[in-house]
Amino acid sequence: MRLSRKSEYGLRALLELTKAYDQVALRRSDIAEAQHIPVGFLETILLELKRAGILGSRPGVQGGYRLIKPPEDVLVGQVIRILDGPLAPIPCVSQTAYQTCQDCPYSEARDCPIQNVMFDVRNAIAGVLDGYTLRAFSERGRNRRVGKSPQHRGNNAWSRTQ
Amino acid sequence: MRLSRKSEYGLRALLELTKAYDQVALRRSDIAEAQHIPVGFLETILLELKRAGILGSRPGVQGGYRLIKPPEDVLVGQVIRILDGPLAPIPCVSQTAYQTCQDCPYSEARDCPIQNVMFDVRNAIAGVLDGYTLRAFSERGRNRRVGKSPQHRGNNAWSRTQ
DNA sequence: ATATTGTTTAGAAAAATTATTAAGAATTAT
DNA sequence: ATAATTCTTAATAATTTTTCTAAACAATAT
Numbered sequence: 197m198r199l200s201r202k203s204e205y206g207l208r209a210l211l212e213l214t215k216a217y218d219q220v221a222l223r224r225s226d227i228a229e230a231q232h233i234p235v236g237f238l239e240t241i242l243l244e245l246k247r248a249g250i251l252g253s254r255p256g257v258q259g260g261y262r263l264i265k266p267p268e269d270v271l272v273g274q275v276i277r278i279l280d281g282p283l284a285p286i287p288c289v290s291q292t293a294y295q296t297c298q299d300c301p302y303s304e305a306r307d308c309p310i311q312n313v314m315f316d317v318r319n320a321i322a323g324v325l326d327g328y329t330l331r332a333f334s335e336r337g338r339n340r341r342v343g344k345s346p347q348h349r350g351n352n353a354w355s356r357t358q
Numbered sequence: 359m360r361l362s363r364k365s366e367y368g369l370r371a372l373l374e375l376t377k378a379y380d381q382v383a384l385r386r387s388d389i390a391e392a393q394h395i396p397v398g399f400l401e402t403i404l405l406e407l408k409r410a411g412i413l414g415s416r417p418g419v420q421g422g423y424r425l426i427k428p429p430e431d432v433l434v435g436q437v438i439r440i441l442d443g444p445l446a447p448i449p450c451v452s453q454t455a456y457q458t459c460q461d462c463p464y465s466e467a468r469d470c471p472i473q474n475v476m477f478d479v480r481n482a483i484a485g486v487l488d489g490y491t492l493r494a495f496s497e498r499g500r501n502r503r504v505g506k507s508p509q510h511r512g513n514n515a516w517s518r519t520q
Numbered sequence: 521a522t523a524t525t526g527t528t529t530a531g532a533a534a535a536a537t538t539a540t541t542a543a544g545a546a547t548t549a550t
Numbered sequence: 551a552t553a554a555t556t557c558t559t560a561a562t563a564a565t566t567t568t569t570c571t572a573a574a575c576a577a578t579a580t
Contacts, residue, residue: 197359197360197361197438197442197445197446197447197483198359198447198448199359199447199448199476200567200568200569201568201569202568202569204448204472207471207472208463208472211471223524223525223526224525224526225525230463231463232461232462232463234569234570234571236569236570236571236572237569237570237571239526239527240569240570242526243526243527243528246526253525253526253527254525254526254577254578255524255525255526255527255576255577255578255579256523256524256525256526256577256578256579256580257523257524257525257578257579257580258524258525258578258579259524259525259526259577259578259579260525260526261526272475276359280359283359284359285359285360285361286360286361286366299394300394301370301392301393301394309369309373309495309496309497310366310369310370313434313486313487313490313495314361316486317483317486317487320482320483320485320486321359321479321482321483323482324475324478324479324482325475325479328475333471333475334471335471362536362537362538363537363538364537364538385555385556385557386556386557387556396538396539396540398538398539398540398541399538399539399540401557401558402538402539402559404557405557405558405559408557415556415557415558416546416547416548416556416557417545417546417547417548417555417556417557417558418546418547418548418549418554418555418556418557419547419548419549419554419555419556420547420548420555420556421546421547421548421555421556421557422556422557423557
């Protein structure tokens with residue numbers, strides 16, 4: 197039940213990008229240094245977040261990565277799903293990537309004990325992780341799962357996809 | 359956030375052993391067949407559960423493995439901790455195997471956003487998994503987290519350790 | 521043009537997971 | 551005692567996943 201390094205790095209990067217939201221772009225090397233993340237690995241992480249529409253980027257001087265969604269609109273659970281896949285402990289209880297079990301003696305009976313327990317676990321995990329916005333997450337206070345505050349979108353021409 | 363094969367197999371094996379509780383011993387090959395588990399892998403799993411004091415075993419004819427703790431006294435969370443280690447997504451929020459983070463920029467500030475979120479996740483997971491006894495688990499009904507029923511311990515001379 | 525910075529793909533290295541093997545020891549039945 | 555059965559142990563092989571690196575390429579601003 198472990199959080200991957202990848203997701204941890206991704207969240208730490210987003211911490212920096214949330215601080216800089218609507219202000220400056222951060223180069224991957226800036227983020228890597230601030231958060232002690234291997235720069236090459238960080239690269240692949242940032243690109244995945246970009247493809248998912250959370251980050252934008254621009255090459256060249258003054259370039260770098262930016263958060264293009266308001267931090268009030270991004271959930272920690274979404275970030276982990278992007279980087280690590282479904283939150284569910286087993287595929288047969290995933291909401292976002294359901295798969296039937298093969299070789300499970302209960303798969304036909306429709307009443308599998310493991311599925312029942314893990315269904316609750318999935319919901320418990322998703323309940324917590326989808327209860328934190330990036331903003332609440334970055335503000336650190338325990339359990340500060342704040343609602344949305346007025347969105348002031350910056351007008352940016354940053355690439356949303358590709 | 360995935361449940362390992364090992365824990366899944368272990369729980370499935372315990373399903374069989376709970377059914378047979380206070381009645382018969384099951385050979386590893388019986389369990390392996392009933393639950394479609396590779397017999398060699400199952401072996402190492404059963405032994406870990408034995409070392410942890412949950413199972414007893416005896417060689418020879420009529421031998422096999424038995425549950426030596428009442429299924430009302432064993433929690434699903436305990437089983438997964440034995441087989442997979444701590445439930446916590448990251449070591450710095452584990453109750454049973456706490457470890458400080460190294461290289462985490464927040465580790466000294468005592469106010470790490472990741473730690474805060476993952477603390478909640480750990481509690482959510484443990485809350486569910488420690489809410490199911492083996493008995494409730496094996497009886498399959500959704501959310502049937504029953505309290506303890508009268509314990510009728512069988513008098514057995516089965517090895518508890520070694 | 522040139523320096524800067526992101527993009528993409530491929531894949532190497534390391535670690536963890538999953539599984540197997542084989543020699544050995546305990547128990548029961550005869 | 552002997553043999554058949556079954557668990558025991560340790561080593562390690564195979565596979566998969568995770569983590570990370572490299573290098574050629576493309577876009578941007580000055």
